[in-house]
Amino acid sequence: MCGIIGVIDRTRERMDGASLRDALCVMDERGSGEGSGYVAYGAFPDYADLYAIHVFYDRALSKKEQVEAVLEAYGTVEHDEEIPTYDVGKFDVMHVSWRYFFKPNIDLMPQSKTPDDDIVAKIVFAVNTSIDGALIYASGKDIAVFKASGWPGDVANFYRIENYEGYMWLAHNRYPTNTPGWWGGAHPFNFLDWSVVHNGEITSYGTNKRYIESNGYKCTMLTDTEVVAYLTDFIVRQHELPLSAAAAVFAPPFWEEIERMGDHERELYTALRDTYGSVMLNGPFAIAVASKNTLMALTDRIKLRPLITGERDGKMYVASEEAAIRRIEPGVTRIRMPHAGEPVIGRVVA
């Protein structure tokens, strides 16, 4: 089932995580206490230009040296620290979480338009596929991710997310069926600047995974949602298409609708569907996808999962339930239920 929340402030005004925690707890009915998580954009103003690489280690830190050797091979760690946690006694603390503020050595990728992102992507895949006992679960700039296997309130308290501020947040309450108890399987999934929370099940996962893996990405999280982060990165960063085009390939209009369009749009949508057919996300989903400046919410083409949006005071809210939004902002206005497959995009202007 799962519950999702997203909020973005158009003026980059930062808010702390407490209200997100409380809002997510409103939707405890949608989870099972086996996975919750939060992501905050703008969390590390002191290191805003560095990649905040988050790693789950085993409790003995047995693979720490190996991971650090990879980081050092590809750049410089400017600062690192254990992510402060406070045992709430409600779930097994399986991992020690560490974050590294990392500057890639861009000379290593002379051919690339985005060498720093490419290097970090390479590190993520190298560590996650070859170092058993270490998992990079976040790799964006100025982005903090908090996740574990527990109820939303317990996970929030474990990390004390009220101590963090961000101009954009995503939160997720999981009802896992596939990999309960695995911290890596909790949402949000973050990759470079992209973060995704997802309610649903991607029935096209086999197609999506093979497509994205043939383009150099590696799926390592044992769950379907991570492909959304990679596919968005691929379409928007690598292929330089607008977010609206990503939405149009994730949840394209039906051919019948495309045929009713004018010549110009029909050509665009036909080309997108034909070219990026393997990127289409099928099955029931409501997703929120964040990047540095945008928050996009989208459902599948026949809206088999709920999604509500609202606005107030320069903030846009998206969630599985209106109650969750009202917990953050009781005075929320412009509550609406987007149509199936209709992207709702919020963007910072400052």
Place this chain on the structure above:
Amino acid sequence: MIIGSNPPKFAVFVDEDRCILCRRCVKECAYSALRIDEQKQQIQTQVRGCVSCHRCISQCPRDAITIIERPCDYRSHPLWTTQIRENIFKQAQSGKILLGGMGNTLDFPSIFDRLVLDACQVTNPSIDPLREPMELRTSIGKKQKRLSFKPTPKLTTDKTKEVSLSDLDLESTLSPNLKLETPMMIGHMSYGALSLNAHQAMAQAVAKVGTFMGTGEGGLHPSLYPYQDHMIVQVASGRFGVNADYLNRGAAIEIKIGQGAKPGIGGHLPGEKVSASVSETRMIPEGSDAISPAPHHDIYSIEDLKQLVRSLKEATEWKKPVFVKIAAVHNVASISAGIARSGADAVVIDGFKGGTGAAPSVFRDHVGMPLEAAVAAVDAKLRNQGVRNEISIIASGGIRQSADITKVLCLGADAVYLGTSVLVAMGCRVCGTCYQGRCSWGLATQQPHLVQRLNPEQAAVNVENLMEAWTLEIAELMGAAGINSIESLRGNRDRLRGYMLDEQLLSVLDVVSVGA
């Protein structure tokens, strides 16, 4: 006479109590296996002629006829089977290569039958095709690797707004594609091998369904010009029927390199089937054997294929997709990767269960590989090399039912070619004697009195029905799997599980076992 006669393959019985001596069976049997004994007033059988085509049975108004296979057994032996013994008898007498019709006759296990499909339960809802849209539209041809757009001239650069798609113009040039309303086409069975009535029936059916059929290497008869927008014209090693007009009439062009039923060898249409009309359409003398060489003599390597692809595109002003059909042989994946780089728009993979009018049985039964493994290997190789978008994959050879189509799409094919199943829809009983040119159903024959038995309009309805029925079944299977568009099924091997397949084959198929 050292060997003498082999036992007849079939016994035919006519129940005298039921028979009313209407003589219809005698008239209908194209193999002279039945005749009337006027004196005794009974139907007599000459069983050596019988091929079990069931024409007599289907036409008997009294259900008086029974046909039994193998009325006389040899002593059974696991190694020296009946087939093996009789092949030796034949070759000891003739000194010749054995010929056979239809597909592989050996008892290779079907991989399709050991793959099972998925359906949704609880965690996600299945989709009801009666209530929700279900999209099976498929486009065949080269796709761009990536698209690029440029802002329309009217676009204002307000950075606070997201770029809307309608503010963009497409910058990429797209390749011509065929649009199929369902992921199945009719494969290449030539006019010559098949009758004109059969071709007309298939042409009407594909036009109705919104898909395509292949001409085979038999040219395009003028009576089929009205359906030319649904025709894929074939260029094979004999180049029969090929000229600029022919190429330009087709919706697409297919270069036939090989065929699953007989990889590595050419084709042979016996002179008896080269009637006046066939001769005209193929541009060869009447009554002459039409022999297609084993290789194309202008293609001795992959770069030659590239030249032919380009020549055909030049001849048709780069408006038509060009397919290349190969038999599934051991290196099918690498060969396909080469084809993907030749400028071709689709590769047809023809598995070793594919049918044919006639093939040396040693090839039909022993050369090539199963379609399922071939498609899986080709799709994986093209993806690994980053050229999957360069080319569509059409799976062909031994597709018997909608489940086979669904499974082969999951393994990575874009669409399928149907052959034998379409003939069966028009009456074919898979008797395997197409090469005799005496098909009682008016399908694989040019004899006017047999051809006229096939009513093109009625046969077209049967073919259309079959394709519609399979389309409905695929839509139901997709809906059950929670998928509402065919592109999410394509290459989706996660929705398959292998049942009693060995580990090596599972890894080739990139499918996990049931329960895993």
